[in-house]
Structures are given as structure tokens and as C-alpha cells.
Amino acid sequence: MRDAFDRLSSRIARMVGSYLAFLVACAVIIIWAASGTWFGFSDTWQLVINTGTTIVTFLMVFLIQATQNRDARATQLKLDELIRAVTDARATFIDIEEGTERDLDTAEAEFRQSRSHDDASGRATARSRRKRAGGD
Structure with missing residues (x-):
């Protein structure tokens, strides 16, 4: 289950970080704004975008945190390997983040x-x- 989440979160992070995702988000906002006249700028019309953006933001917080944690861990492991490989480096710095x-x-x-x-x-x-x- 964890591996599936890691693969899925990596794939989604790459997708939502692309220019195409930004263009889609802009298009959604433009369509929503343009539809305001059709719906009379009602409370329901506003609720749709507020609810949608809240849900997306809530889910993205966890997705971003998961990818940040994985990237930070990989970076730390690479730095630990470099410290270990350099003869003049002090081994005490390997786990300094702890x-x-x-x-x-x-x-x-x-x-x-x-x-x-x-x-x-x-x-x-x-x-x-x-x-x-x-x-x-």
C-alpha cells in the first residue's frame, strides 16, 4: 500500500507541477468566472469554486508534504554518503539532522x-x- 502511495504521489506531483496543469487550473477559473453571469453570481456559484479549491488544497498539502519528506530523505542520504566518502570529513555530521x-x-x-x-x-x-x- 505504501509503495503504491509513493508511486501515485510522485506521479501526481509531477503532473500538477507541470505547465499543463497550470493552464488547466487557469481555464477552470476563467470558465467559472465567465459562468457567473449565467448563474447570477449566486451563493451556490461561489460555493462551487470555494469548495473545489478547498478540497484540492487540503489534498495537495499532504501530497506536497509526502514528496518533500521523500526528497529531503534522499538528499540527506546522498549528503551522508558524500561525508562518508570524504577522508577529511567528520563522521559526527552524518546524523546531525537528528x-x-x-x-x-x-x-x-x-x-x-x-x-x-x-x-x-x-x-x-x-x-x-x-x-x-x-x-x-
């Missing part, structure tokens, strides 16, 4: 300090790394 806000703040401060140190030492650091790797 940490607290304080853990993230501490790591960010370390990177900021490291970046300012790298800026102070200039391009020599990057050049020496490339030489060690055989890049120059």
Missing part, C-alpha cells in the same frame, strides 16, 4: 570559525589541498 537546535548552532559556529580561518589563510589552503590530491 540533533537539537543547540547541536546545529554549535556546528554552524564551528563552520563559521573554520571559514574565517580559511579566509585568513587565503587560497594557499585550497591550493595545497589540490596539490596533495594531484590536482595541480
Whole structure:
């Protein structure tokens, strides 16, 4: 059941994210607006578009969240693999997304300090790394 939902949500997300879906949505709004004179701009006429857009919005929230969760997880796994593959990388960063806000703040401060140190030492650091790797 979960695999079917994943496949369906991916397919729907691709479809509703296309220009064709946008054009269809615009066409629906134009047809609805144009039909207002025929229905006398009644409460029922307004209720149709309000109900329709509410239902679509409600369902899209869950669909978007599901695809965002899957994409974020895949991205995190790719980053974890890159961290693991880089010899100078610290393994503590592999699961940092599971940490607290304080853990993230501490790591960010370390990177900021490291970046300012790298800026102070200039391009020599990057050049020496490339030489060690055989890049120059």
C-alpha cells in the first residue's frame, strides 16, 4: 500500500507541477468566472469554486508534504554518503539532522570559525589541498 502511495504521489506531483496543469487550473477559473453571469453570481456559484479549491488544497498539502519528506530523505542520504566518502570529513555530521537546535548552532559556529580561518589563510589552503590530491 505504501509503495503504491509513493508511486501515485510522485506521479501526481509531477503532473500538477507541470505547465499543463497550470493552464488547466487557469481555464477552470476563467470558465467559472465567465459562468457567473449565467448563474447570477449566486451563493451556490461561489460555493462551487470555494469548495473545489478547498478540497484540492487540503489534498495537495499532504501530497506536497509526502514528496518533500521523500526528497529531503534522499538528499540527506546522498549528503551522508558524500561525508562518508570524504577522508577529511567528520563522521559526527552524518546524523546531525537528528540533533537539537543547540547541536546545529554549535556546528554552524564551528563552520563559521573554520571559514574565517580559511579566509585568513587565503587560497594557499585550497591550493595545497589540490596539490596533495594531484590536482595541480
